[in-house]
Amino acid sequence: MSDRQEIEKTVRRLIEPFNKKGVALTDSTTFAGDLEWDSLTVMDFVAAVEDEFDIIITMNMQAEIETVGQLVDAVGRLKG
Template identity: 80%
Template sequence: MTDRTAIFDTVAAQIEPFDKKGVEITDATTFQGNLEWDSLTVMDFVAAIEDEFDIIITMNMQAEIETVGQLVDAVAKLKG
């Protein structure tokens, strides 16, 4: 299992409690479009991801992250 796969699995597990629609999570899943998250849900989720990986995701980074795959890549970069 690669680091990216492990990060993806952890991110997917963190999404689960917020996934009210039962959306299948892939790299292409979007937070606003597919999951229909509002800004409060996004903030709660980002806090959970930051705690899980012991990283800080800046507001600028958050603005650029639209898909699960982009988030996984950002986490991998921040952890690296």
């Protein structure tokens, strides 16, 4: 399994407790639109991702990350 696949698997696991509507996740699933997350949910989720991967996602990066795929790629870059 590639690094990206490992990261994606972990990100999907981290999303599950926040996926109240049971939305099917793809790379193009959006956090605001598809998952309907508010800013508090986003903050809680980002904290979980940062803790899991031991990384820091800046506010500027958060503003640019709209989809699951973008998050997986960003985590990959930050871990690199």
